[in-house]
Amino acid sequence: MTDKLFADSVSKVGGNDANLNLSGKGIETMYRLNVGGPEINPNEDSNYWRAWDVDSGFMITANAGSEMHNSSNVTYASANDSSVAPLLVYETARSMSNNQVLEKRFNMSWRFEVDPGFDYLIRLHFCELVFDKPNLRIFRIYINNRTAANNYDLFVKAGGMNKAYHQDYFDAVSSQINTLWIQLGPDTAAGASGTDALLNGLEIFKLSRNGNLAHVQRYDSTGSSNHPSKLWVLWVGIAAGVSSVAILAVAVIRIIRFCKKQGKESGDTKNNAPGWRPLFLHGSFLNSSANAKRSSRLLNPNGLMDSTGVGKQFTLAEIRAATNNFDDSLVIGVGGFGKVFKGEVEDGTLAAIKRANPQSEQGLAEFHTEIEMLSKLRHRHLVSMIGFCDEQDEMILVYEYMANGTLRSHLFGSDVPPLTWKQRLEACIGAARGLHYLHTGADQGIIHRDVKTTNILLDENFVAKMSDFGLSKTGPSLEHTHVSTAVKGSFGYLDPEYFRRQQLTEKSDVYSFGVVLFEVVCARAVINPSLPKDQINLAEWAMRWQRQRSLDTIIDPHLKGKYSPESVEKFGEIAEKCLADEGKNRPTMGEVLWHLEYVLQLHQAWLGANTMK
The missing domain is CATH 1.10.510.10 (Transferase(Phosphotransferase) domain 1)
Known part of the structure; x- marks a missing residue:
């Protein structure tokens, strides 16, 4: 690796230049993309035998930018840049011009999963393949929803058309975030006649912190789980866990074989399907023929309620107590499904309790869909389901209470x-x-x-x-x-x-x-x-x-x-x-x-x- 492949002085996103002191850091290549072009194999990158992947899989909208190709007369803007990337990277690009999917006011966006809590070096590769004068393509660069560059005139930066040029940026990713966004869009305020952006290549490098590139979950309050003794304890715990799972698996297999053997000996094989059967069904879930049809649509193939994310199954008595026997003074909403009551469940927790209209066949379908969807979903900006009740022809869903109501x-x-x-x-x-x-x-x-x-x-x-x-x-x-x-x-x-x-x-x-x-x-x-x-x-x-x-x-x-x-x-x-x-x-x-x-x-x-x- 040549000394000039990376520079210590880099533009910091949202601030002034930063001195990275790269000679004292480890660098890990996270992503290397040939934007708008095909995959480049290592033998096509004669300097460092690097592989360059296609970018479409990382775009929020893959066809938000059209591909460009121009293999004529591309040269490096500086002799020092010859080792930064092969010319093949600069001969293809992605541009917003002539974009039929999104109008030009929207950006080209790429999203990457990264390790939280690290510093990142983002290298963007540019080469103006169309315009032969300045002020014809001016755009903005955004990294993680912050402006990295305004009024970016590629022709001026590179020193002309068909000049291979790169720009490095530095950004620190919070320990609470595991994504990194790169976005390019037109800078309409700059008055350029061309209202689009262009990108030829992209690289993302993770920089070590305290000599460490590993992303390790910290468990203690001091944040020092990277200490060798703590790591040793962690690995011992993992090994013990794996051993426990293996022992449990052997025990389960033996129990299954024993149950099958007992079934054969007692002559019950004709009346019982092989394998596991449910040990119980919650409450009165299948206690009546009226509920049987409804309930069968909420059970998995083994006859058990899919419990992942569904929450608690409330009894009708609990629901009546929570809503003062469905007191109309507690109604906070009415919809096609039925009424929604404000109630208190389990230690005074406020909840929104949606009671279906029993005569509504559409309500049955929506009840089932709601449970099915919410069992899969958990997000800060989706209302959470606490539980449900399906008893005595009642269909009731219990949600977290939203104190300020509807927008x-x-x-x-x-x-x-x-x-x-x-x-x-x-x-x-x-x-x-x-x-x-x-x-x-x-x-x-x-x-x-x-x-x-x-x-x-x-x-x-x-x-x-x-x-x-x-x-x-x-x-x-x-x-x-x-x-x-x-x-x-x-x-x-x-x-x-x-x-x-x-x-x-x-x-x-x-x-x-x-x-x-x-x-x-x-x-x-x-x-x-x-x-x-x-x-x-x-x-x-x-x-x-x-x-x-x-x-x-x-x-x-x-x-x-x-x-x-x-x-x-x-x-x-x-x-x-x-x-x-x-x-x-x-x-x-x-x-x-x-x-x-x-x-x-x-x-x-x-x-x-x-x-x-």
Whole structure:
């Protein structure tokens, strides 16, 4: 390795240059990507025999940037750069220009899993393959949702067209975070004629801390579990655990063989299926024929309730005690499923108790779906299920109690104080995080299918959480682009493409969320028949003003003079993209989330500036 492959002085994300003192650190290559091009084999990198992977698998939207190729006349900007990367890396790129999937206002985004609590060196490789003059392509670089560079004119930085150039950045990843985001987007404020970004290659290096590159979970309060004696104890514990599992497995196998042998000897083999059978079924779960049909749909193939994440099974007596025998004075909500009561369960814990209408066959399906979905899901921005009750023809779900009710109640139609612009942005960000987790947290993703402000709940600290998963559907498998299903949802929020084609995708949730964004900024119902004809549908009415870049004309009067104009402008642009008529032109929830966080940063900067005045 040449001495000049890495420089100690590096641009620090969100700050001044940092001196890394790399000669005293270990460096581990985490990722090395040939952006926009094919895989490069080690024998094609003659300097250091490095393998360069393709980047599409790390992009939030793989086709958010188009691939570019130009193998003519590419040279290094400096003779010292010849060992940094092979020219093959610089002959291909990914650019936002001519992008038919997302409009140019959205960024190209890559997401990487990294070890928390370490410093990282991010190396970006650039080569301008199109423009032969400066000020034609100017963009911004973001790392972990913070600006790493503004007004980045690649032609000026590299010294011309077809010049291979690299830029290093340093960032510290918190011990609470295991992801690193790289995003490039147009800097429209710079006045460049080209409104896109370009990237040719990307490398991420982990830097050692205290001479250590290993990511070890710390168990004690001092954070010193890397001490040799502590590590020895840890490895002994692991070995003991493995031995215990092995002994237990042998015991289980012997018990199974013994049970089979006993069954054969007693002549019961004709009446009992081989293998394990349940030892018991909870409470009165199968005590009546009326419950049998319902319960069978909630059991796994072995006849047992899938317990992972489902929570406690309450008795009907416990539920009646918690709700004062379903006292109407405790009703905090009413929906198609039934009534929701405020109650106290187990040591005074507050809970929201949803009781199904027994005559509703649709309620049965939603009850089953809700349990199935919530048994898989755990996230700070999804309402958690405490348990359920399925007894005496009752179907009841018990959730964590959300003290501040629905987001809608804080926008209009109630006597509670209206939310500030900052609180509204934080609520939208929380809901977006919940939806992004739904779309990406499971193998096939989950589509909520009923995104609206009454299904976004606020806890005592106004943290927003998505609720009501009765209409949710598992997303399409890898070989499919959509789920064909009957149209369900709420009028005013419904994706028109889904309505026309009966083809459900994650972008259907994105459309509904776009309506929520307009509802948040305008504070009015999504459908209001009492208004003039051109104002009845909020989405159509708000979009007309947004296309004129005049969303501030119809903003909630409670917000007048209390918001950053630039933040509302960007907020409107996000909502507009969400409501694109075709799903392929809408952003992903991950991209929506990132831009909402940027909008909040703009508003907070405005608040800070005004406070100083």
